[in-house]
Amino acid sequence: MAASAMPARRRATGLMRSLFGSPLNLAVTTGFALLLWATLPFIVRWAILDAALLPAVPETCRAARGACWSFIIAKHSQILFGIYPYDERWRPMIVCLLLLGLLIHSVRPSAWRPSLAVWWLGALAASWLLLAGGMFGLLEVTADKWGGLPVTLLLTVVAIGFGFPTGVLLALARRSGLPVIRLLATLFIEVTRALPLLSILFIASIMLPLLVPEAFLPDKFMRALIALFLFASAYMAEVIRGGLQALPRGQEEAADALGLQYWQKQRLIILPQAVALVIPALTNTVIVMIKNTSLVLVVGLFDLISSGKAALADPAWSSPSVEVYLFITAIYFALCFGFSRFADSLERRAKGPAT
Amino acid sequence: MTVAATITPVAEQPAITMTGVTKNYGSFQALRGVDLEVARGERIVICGPSGSGKSTLIRCINQLEHHEGGRIVVNGTEVGPDLKQIETIRRQVGMVFQSFNLFPHLSILENCILGPVWVKKLPRAEAESKAMALLERVKITDQAHKRPGQLSGGQQQRVAIARALCMEPGIMLFDEPTSALDPEMVKEVLDVMLELAGDGMTMLVVTHEMGFARQAADRVIFMDQGRIIEQAPPQNFFANPQHERARLFLSQIL
Numbered sequence: 001m002a003a004s005a006m007p008a009r010r011r012a013t014g015l016m017r018s019l020f021g022s023p024l025n026l027a028v029t030t031g032f033a034l035l036l037w038a039t040l041p042f043i044v045r046w047a048i049l050d051a052a053l054l055p056a057v058p059e060t061c062r063a064a065r066g067a068c069w070s071f072i073i074a075k076h077s078q079i080l081f082g083i084y085p086y087d088e089r090w091r092p093m094i095v096c097l098l099l100l101g102l103l104i105h106s107v108r109p110s111a112w113r114p115s116l117a118v119w120w121l122g123a124l125a126a127s128w129l130l131l132a133g134g135m136f137g138l139l140e141v142t143a144d145k146w147g148g149l150p151v152t153l154l155l156t157v158v159a160i161g162f163g164f165p166t167g168v169l170l171a172l173a174r175r176s177g178l179p180v181i182r183l184l185a186t187l188f189i190e191v192t193r194a195l196p197l198l199s200i201l202f203i204a205s206i207m208l209p210l211l212v213p214e215a216f217l218p219d220k221f222m223r224a225l226i227a228l229f230l231f232a233s234a235y236m237a238e239v240i241r242g243g244l245q246a247l248p249r250g251q252e253e254a255a256d257a258l259g260l261q262y263w264q265k266q267r268l269i270i271l272p273q274a275v276a277l278v279i280p281a282l283t284n285t286v287i288v289m290i291k292n293t294s295l296v297l298v299v300g301l302f303d304l305i306s307s308g309k310a311a312l313a314d315p316a317w318s319s320p321s322v323e324v325y326l327f328i329t330a331i332y333f334a335l336c337f338g339f340s341r342f343a344d345s346l347e348r349r350a351k352g353p354a355t
Numbered sequence: 356m357t358v359a360a361t362i363t364p365v366a367e368q369p370a371i372t373m374t375g376v377t378k379n380y381g382s383f384q385a386l387r388g389v390d391l392e393v394a395r396g397e398r399i400v401i402c403g404p405s406g407s408g409k410s411t412l413i414r415c416i417n418q419l420e421h422h423e424g425g426r427i428v429v430n431g432t433e434v435g436p437d438l439k440q441i442e443t444i445r446r447q448v449g450m451v452f453q454s455f456n457l458f459p460h461l462s463i464l465e466n467c468i469l470g471p472v473w474v475k476k477l478p479r480a481e482a483e484s485k486a487m488a489l490l491e492r493v494k495i496t497d498q499a500h501k502r503p504g505q506l507s508g509g510q511q512q513r514v515a516i517a518r519a520l521c522m523e524p525g526i527m528l529f530d531e532p533t534s535a536l537d538p539e540m541v542k543e544v545l546d547v548m549l550e551l552a553g554d555g556m557t558m559l560v561v562t563h564e565m566g567f568a569r570q571a572a573d574r575v576i577f578m579d580q581g582r583i584i585e586q587a588p589p590q591n592f593f594a595n596p597q598h599e600r601a602r603l604f605l606s607q608i609l
Binding site for chain 2: 248250251253254255256257258259260261264268269272273276350
């Protein structure tokens with residue numbers, strides 16, 4: 001309001017001052033201008049003017065001097081869905097649309113009611129069914145043939161979606177008055193945090209089958225999923241415990257004095273404040289977990305990055321790896337940046353006055 | 356206001372009976388055998404030097420601190436380690452803290468209806484209308500939808516009193532309710548407490564506001580080193596304290 005009421009001339013002089021007002025500002029401005037001058041023309045030429053687009057065949061790329069976007073156009077379904085059988089790719093496509101759609105739906109506060117959890121459980125079950133098949137006349141596709149974006153999305157959603165509530169319970173357990181519960185939670189958190197995620201994945205996928213008969217084990221994908229979920233829950237537990245410790249004791253005492261029971265007190269008074277306090281740290285953990293999902297490639301699952309790599313192996317193309325990684329980077333960026341915007345809105349909501 | 360306790364009080368039964376109550380923090384003895392009987396409707400001011408056990412005493416009544424020895428009986432219910440008993444007592448005993456302890460993430464009105472809705476299972480609309488009536492009594496109505504952080508200290512403490520009253524307690528505990536306030540806000544809080552005292556609420560007030568003690572208390576209790584060493588009606592206590600320690604204390608704060 002105040003800014004738009006300001007006369008245009010005054011705003012312009014403000015900008016001029018911050019760009020050129022002091023010798024230091026002048027130097028920094030000049031430095032950045034030179035940097036842009038040196039790089040921008042090249043980037044524009046490579047990414048846009050000289051880039052190869054259509055027709056999406058190898059010849060287009062060979063003729064062009066710029067980026068080979070034709071490869072992305074020709075191979076997008078392989079990058080996004082990995083080695084999933086070609087004729088069945090509508091299934092992972094629906095899974096992606098379902099999960100992304102529900103994610104977008106879930107960020108609005110008006111959607112936060114108990115039924116949302118039911119929707120999510122339903123969507124996860126449906127995703128699993130669609131990907132695995134073997135029922136309702138769908139061709140069965142085993143988990144080692146799944147790949148790309150649906151794998152990344154499923155791993156992320158489950159690791160974070162189940163990891164967060166479990167982390168909350170672990171954090172509360174670690175502060176519990178009951179010594180056994182406190183000890184178990186502490187033990188789980190410390191052990192899980194002390195192991196690298198890679199070794200947890202190896203234990204889940206390679207060592208467990210040696211110790212337990214195959215018939216009693218869930219499949220490889222499920223095991224990786226559980227490993228990621230446990231890892232996420234241990235990290236989140238410690239972040240949330242930080243928030244619990246930051247709350248003044250008086251909050252708990254006031255809730256006790258009113259006669260609230262333990263779970264009412266946690267749900268209504270303690271957790272909303274503790275979690276709001278650690279939103280920045282939780283966002284950090286979530287974004288690291290989104291990117292951690294790519295580690296499942298070491299146990300033979302194809303996430304987005306590994307299916308991109310696999311697509312590059314086609315000898316007909318001159319393996320435009322920069323373009324493929326840029327494409328994958330853009331998807332990861334959209335996921336991570338989207339989440340960080342969501343976290344930002346949560347933070348503002350937590351601070352804002354009640355209406 | 357009619358004070359509706361959750362149990363039917365027996366007329367002759369005291370509101371609170373403490374016998375030989377002890378409490379230690381490690382090697383520090385906070386309470387060394389306290390005996391106290393509080394009649395229904397009685398208003399008691401507890402004073403004494405810091406560390407004398409005043410706060411610990413009233414915090415044992417609603418079990419924010421667990422006593423180690425002795426017995427505490429509130430409205431005929433013995434305060435024990437059993438969680439159910441503690442919950443029963445907390446419903447009948449309201450508490451106001453030195454640092455207000457309002458819930459900053461909830462609006463003023465939500466702060467007030469939390470207990471009635473979740474503990475007493477009152478319908479929301481009924482809880483809200485009762486809360487609004489009590490907020491009006493403490494003169495906060497037009498702020499009901501603000502958050503605690505937007506209110507002054509005096510206003511916050513008045514809301515805290517209203518929040519405790521929303522549970523319709525038979526007994527109110529005040530733990531230094533004006534100590535964290537700017538001087539010009541002390542009066543507005545004391546006025547609300549005086550009004551409450553006039554309505555016949557059973558009150559235990561830990562405070563150094565001797566003006567309040569003179570005006571409202573039936574009895575002043577002086578504590579030192581975990582013991583009650585003197586108790587008397589305010590006029591006697593101020594005019595003629597029996598113990599050397601009490602005389603010293605009064606000479607320092609008056």
